[in-house]
Amino acid sequence: MRVIRRADRGAAVVEIQAILAGQGLLPPAVAGAAFEDAVFDEAVERAVRAFQQSRGLTADGEVNEETWRALDAARWQLGSRVLSYSRPEPMFGDDVRQLQERLLELGYDLGRADGIFGPGTSAALARFQREVGLVPDGACGPQTMNALRRLGRKVTGGRPMLLRETERFRAAGPALVDKRIVIDPGHGGGDAGVAVVDGALRWTEADIAYDIAARLEGRLAAAGMRVHLTRGPSPREPFPDLDRAALANELGADLLISLHLDGHPNATASGVAAYYYGHYGDGGVSSTLGERFAGLVQREIVSRTGLRDCHIHAKSWDLLRVTRMPAVRVEPGYLTSPADRERLVDPLFRDRVVEAIVAAVQRMYIPIEADVPTGSIDVSDLRARVGQAIA
Ligand SMILES: [Zn+2]
Structure with a gap:
């Protein structure tokens, strides 16, 4: 993709502003500006830097492919959509990472919490569903979300992959x-x-x-x-x-x-x-x-x-x-x-x-x-x- 930076305009800038506002890094008024008024100005650049900083990315204030992927992922919070394994383009987002971290906390081995809903995440989720008495379809919808919420922080297990190392x-x-x-x-x-x-x-x-x-x-x-x-x-x-x-x-x-x-x-x-x-x-x-x-x-x-x-x-x-x-x-x-x-x-x-x-x-x-x-x-x-x- 083309790097989006200071002084750029257009639909991509509107979208970047909206995501940054959702993260609390830009006031919503700025994000609500009309399409033709949207400018990648100093405030947007500052907000991009703050966002990059919080994600461990190089804080250069420009939206390259890596930063765009992180911004794209940040619009999803766990529970805001149904998650499932899809091919060839797997679902990706902060909500997937939150689900993976929750499953890891509960002791389900799915490797690294990378924010990508792959077959390992689906299999781990199906095992969780079976153990709490749900249909083990490996997809995270409202019922599975309820089960995860019900468990709250009461249950913790471990990550089997860590057993040997520990x-x-x-x-x-x-x-x-x-x-x-x-x-x-x-x-x-x-x-x-x-x-x-x-x-x-x-x-x-x-x-x-x-x-x-x-x-x-x-x-x-x-x-x-x-x-x-x-x-x-x-x-x-x-x-x-x-x-x-x-x-x-x-x-x-x-x-x-x-x-x-x-x-x-x-x-x-x-x-x-x-x-x-x-x-x-x-x-x-x-x-x-x-x-x-x-x-x-x-x-x-x-x-x-x-x-x-x-x-x-x-x-x-x-x-x-x-x-x-x-x-x-x-x-x-x-x-x-x-x-x-x-x-x-x-x-x-x-x-x-x-x-x-x-x-x-x-x-x-x-x-x-x-x-x-x-x-x-x-x-x-x-x-x-x-x-x-x-x-
Ligand atoms: Zn220091």
Whole structure:
């Protein structure tokens, strides 16, 4: 397709505006403009960048084929249409991905939640339908939606494909005592990361990431883990990600969590996203345990803080690529979003982010078939409670 960019006009621009408005990134009035008035102006470009940012795409403000596919997918929410396997053009959309994630949470093996309704998704859905007493036609209509809603978050299972990979974690047992985790507060040493001046105050990503890291260190150490931070509160020099990864490898860490915040020129960009190692394309590889860790961190944060869900994304950044243990980089909020910033500067909110991460770390060590619903782990007395629950 032709790239649609600044100053373009026409039907495609009207459609892009409508989808961006549906995502809350453009005011509806702009989207409702008459066909001949629709222009890909600065506001549309900003909204496209914000959308790209939230999907882990290169945020260049232009609608190329990859961005168009993501926009096209974003118009569908689970329940807004009947989903089924169709050939040769399979159905594709955010609703398909939401269905796949739900089935994966319930323990149905369909591989990766890629947003494409293929034969694997249809087969997994048919198994689910059979088990809840519906006609196993492998299509998701109103009855199947009702069954999925009824189950709510009560039932969780696991992803069979992960069982083998998680054997080492299972063998290590559910207790956090003596497990080794590296916490990596991003930036520092003259590199502030995202910085925002708000009246007389200046907030930096480096400082807030360090504060969250220090709180997390306290909670995990109290649960008996061996915790290492990659840097102190005000290091003298920057510490490149490759060196941070090497340090985690040398320490023989079992897990790594890197803490950053997001920032964007468009103040409406907001929410939490988590990243794990992977790259797409034919024969693309990814860290399955890293993906599970990122998914747990993401779901616990969304559930416990209400931050907007910007999903998990595969990235090939140095820190994720070079580390040998499951590693996740989480960005719980945009420092450039007034709403997110108001929460991030509140220590109580940062504590909730920390509790979410602690719960995710604990869930990494619970055998998948004994996994518990998101938001249900009480992290206030982890050593005792989780020990009892598993025993
Ligand atoms: Zn950063």
